[in-house]
Amino acid sequence: MTAWLLDPEVLHLNHGSFGATPAAVLDAQNSIRERIEANPTRFFLEGEYQEALDEARRAVAQFVGADEGGTVFVTNATAGVNSVLRSLEPALLPGDEILVTDHEYNACANAAVVSASRASAVVTTAQVPFPLEHQRDVVDAVLAAVTDRTRILLIDAVTSATGLVLPVVELAAELEPDVQVLVDAAHAPGMIDFDVAQSGASYVTANCHKWMCSAKGAAFLWVRPDRRDGLYPAVISHGYNGGWPSEGGHLHAQFDWTGTHDPSAWLTVPHALAAVEAMHPGGWPGVKAAIREMCLGGRDVLIEALGIAPPAPADMIGAIASVPLPPADNSGSAIFDPLMAALRERHGIEVPVFTWPAPPDRVLRISAHLYNRPSDYDRLAEALAAELR
Ligand SMILES: Cc1ncc(COP(=O)(O)O)c(C=O)c1O
Incomplete structure (x- = not known):
């Protein structure tokens, strides 16, 4: 039995919105x-x-x-x-x-x-x-x-x-x-x-x-x-x-x-x-440290790919992190930018792109949990490069 029920065909980088529950x-x-x-x-x-x-x-x-x-x-x-x-x-x-x-x-x-x-x-x-x-x-x-x-x-x-x-x-x-x-x-x-x-x-x-x-x-x-x-x-x-x-x-x-x-x-x-405590040799402290480290690593990948400075100090980051994106040339809903749907439909990546603070400005937010891997964020960076070209 796999530990999570998450669809293996999709790259899940949005634990933040609804969580995920172990089997x-x-x-x-x-x-x-x-x-x-x-x-x-x-x-x-x-x-x-x-x-x-x-x-x-x-x-x-x-x-x-x-x-x-x-x-x-x-x-x-x-x-x-x-x-x-x-x-x-x-x-x-x-x-x-x-x-x-x-x-x-x-x-x-x-x-x-x-x-x-x-x-x-x-x-x-x-x-x-x-x-x-x-x-x-x-x-x-x-x-x-x-x-x-x-x-x-x-x-x-x-x-x-x-x-x-x-x-x-x-x-x-x-x-x-x-x-x-x-x-x-x-x-x-x-x-x-x-x-x-x-x-x-x-x-x-x-x-x-x-x-x-x-x-x-x-x-x-x-x-x-x-x-x-x-x-x-x-x-x-x-x-x-x-x-x-x-x-x-x-x-x-x-x-x-x-x-x-x-x-x-x-x-x-x-x-x-x-269940989650048992997933890491360090128990809950180990889980928290691992997902934060993965999130910071993922944020570094995006920062480099986007050519931007870190938008917040590392001590303000847990297991979710947002990066500002270039402004959109179309306006999405009050909350989500259409790039979110493009990443899902063309690249199989679930990651939220929020309209923030107001259109056309937007931020992309990554999440990290134990089912993620550092390479997930490389894949996201490649998809973003293709979409933002
Ligand atoms: C800061 C914050 N508050 C409240 C909520 C709402 O959570 P729920 O829909 O479980 O009430 C969220 C959901 O993402 C959140 O990020």
Whole structure:
């Protein structure tokens, strides 16, 4: 059995968007589903669900340096961000500000816009340069955008289109507790060392289905002890009036049950942690170091092929990296450039080309995971040379 189900005819350089799940983890998910379907009533109502959920929660909390009491599962980082922002709406006054950066993931920036509009608050945007030379450039750009009306900072631990590891711990140290920092760490667990409880942020949400390689539909939200009371999921369910018998306090009661769903992705988390750990002799530290090294090597290949300077320092790179491309002579969708389809259709390469920051400018983002090889990036560079000619 091969370790991954990825189509061997395609060169996969986009782990960043949706992750990839090892075959062993999908097998575990099938077994979990069979267990549920053998007797759904027993599974959900007679303790099996809660026990399995608590075990999976323990695994993810330990992996990311969070306490179990403050950790809940959500379906994805988008849901985590929405839950926090919706919960904070009642405390916002007209004219208060939710600060984001211009590198913010579009879906989560949209959540900020909607929450702000419900509260008659406003979204403000820090302009973070890219290319950039130092992490300090990010700190300076964000702090310059903070005003005495800023209540919330929504910031990515690793940005999406630009693939940058941002100095969120430094920013939380500068801004908390006056500004509540919500870290969208969608890419962080399994890619970079990011200790959730030590981050200094009020809230951290992150995906398990990206770099931890769980089945899709698994993410967590961690809430600092002093922020837990008023926090609710985006979907209100039994826990609101004590109708879900959770022993884990307010937060668990709200999030452990948000209506009937397939919890098997959440329950694959311990399996994913074990499966990926076993793929490298150095365990998880070895995995993270190997994929970062491969990504930096791949970025070097592209930088040389494009004849450009590194667009960001190496200490801002994890296992995804973006390089600016020459401007497009056609305009794509609001998010993707047509070159992405050309690379897929003519060269068999899946790699995202984002319109960024606005057409005709664009960036190409590579990913590296254990199924990639250094030669993958040579092949991409050749394809790019052909397409950009
Ligand atoms: C920074 C960032 N936040 C949030 C997300 C959304 O992840 P999901 O679709 O799993 O909610 C992504 C996805 O790539 C991302 O890059």
